[in-house]
Amino acid sequence: MPVRPYLAAFRARFQLMLQYRAAALAGFATQLWWGAIRILVFAAFYGVNAAAAPISFTDAVTYVWLGQALLALQPWSADPEIGQAVRTGGVGYDRLRPLDAHGYWYARSMGWMLARALPRAVLMVLAAGIVLPLVGLGAWAWRPPSGVTAALLFVPAFVLLTMLGAAILTLANVIVAASLNERGVNAILTPLVIVFSGSLLPLDFYPDAWRPFLHVQPFAGLVDIPFRIYFADLKGSAALRGLALQAGWTLALIGLGRLAMERVMRRLEMQGG
Amino acid sequence: MPQILVEALAKTYRVAERAPGLAGALSGLVRRRWRAVHALADISFSLEAGELLAFIGPNGAGKSTTVKILSGILRPTSGRVEVGGLVPYEDRVRHVARIGVVFGQRSQLWWDLPVIDGFDLLADIYRVEAERYRRRRDELVAMLRLEPLLDQPVRQLSLGQRMRAEFAAALLHDPAILFLDEPTIGLDAPSKLAVRDFVRRLNREQGVTVLLTTHDMHDVEALAERVIVIGQGRLLTDGPFESLRASVLAERRLHIDFADAAPEVEMPGVTVRARSARSLELAFDPAKIPTPKLIAAITAEHAVDDIHVEEPAIEEVIARFYDLHDAGEA
The missing domain is CATH 3.30.70.250 (Malonyl-CoA ACP transacylase, ACP-binding)
Structure with missing residues (x-):
């Protein structure tokens, strides 16, 4: 498959989203605020019963900051541009591009996610990774990866979390195209992603009985697995199993997305005359 | 072999039907009734390379549906369509690389990006080789007088300026066939003239086959040697405009x-x-x-x-x- 047209699809969405500086700043401020609150909640919990916690407080803090920095990579809402294009009939032009339909939307999803995530992640590194230790709040700061191996393993984990996120997002976008509206999709997707990715709480904080399920479902590959690789809570073969799970679900969801795309586009109608 | 071949084309939409008001909406939740709407009932025609054909007909006659099927966006319910030897909706990717489409009521350029960025992206999407793209772009920019607009975001263009940019966008990959769905809708007189003049040159000088739908009869008068009139999904007449005039009035x-x-x-x-x-x-x-x-x-x-x-x-x-x-x- 030639890369150039799909890179262009990525670039189009990426370039567009980078223009919205106010949105990036507002998103960063919100995520900084929520990060602080989540850390205070963790501090209260660890103050009462640190022994019951599955990870250390330091790692929990890093988990929070990493999650806040990469929040825009979480596929918890469909791309509003798709809903708009479907309602106005602009989606017809997408059918006129000589591209694989799913590949085109996948590249676009990736552009949309990364363009929103990157500026916020950079600001978050500055705020939580550099400013906090400088002002004497090192205990509340975002730490670098736990060792070289963890850092090296986090690279593929990060790539895979992005690819998995884009696969889920594209599937959501296809469902939006079928239902003409993103609200229904988002109402289901948002809680699913926030809870099952481990974005709300690391998955090991949930009851023991749930864990066999929690650790094999696809959303775990978005947050829980890559972040635990980052601070070496998952290492060696456990880390490799984590990467394999991410890769497996990514492929499965891309396959599902392609099937859904094919079906939806077969009965596409172009709204608005 | 004609470049475009359409035989017994039919397209039926399913429309949900419900009684008016709240009661109707509630009963629609429980049981939905569907009604078949025949957008196209039985359309046949063919078009040779280099022809310029105008499709006219009242609102809802099926003009746009025909264009959308020919361009590969929609699938027909029945009938046979071949464009340049390909079935558009079966072989979509290969087909769309060879056609250009302008919908007068929609935009294919990126709303918030400068015009030139949109052109660059389209050249990448259609994999137009760099040197060829530069030549084609400069040619279109000159023909459509786009030079002063290239740096402006699309959202800031007037409708007339935007349509000129849309034409260039549809032609960067040098398609052999151009589909135009109401390209002059909402334009002022000078912009309409510019569009007509451009389409005529494209057809006469570059041999691009053009199929256009319109409600503006001056488009038809200025451009088309051949006119197809459709009404309620059926073909009513097909021939030179003068013979239509003679037969009616x-x-x-x-x-x-x-x-x-x-x-x-x-x-x-x-x-x-x-x-x-x-x-x-x-x-x-x-x-x-x-x-x-x-x-x-x-x-x-x-x-x-x-x-x-x-x-x-x-x-x-x-x-x-x-x-x-x-x-x-x-």
């Missing part, structure tokens, strides 16, 4: 300004359409009474200041045609 009009009070005129085959104190508008059938003979007869008896002959306006011809075929929107 052969009459001509004679406007006369008299030096004195307008007289009574009573001649076989001539009717008075309008009169004022010193002028008359007559309708006559040139097959029954030739124009020179009618003029001679009038000037022989009356002092005339001015006289001119007119054909009925194209809008009138078409409206009459729709009436005759009961083709208006249901």
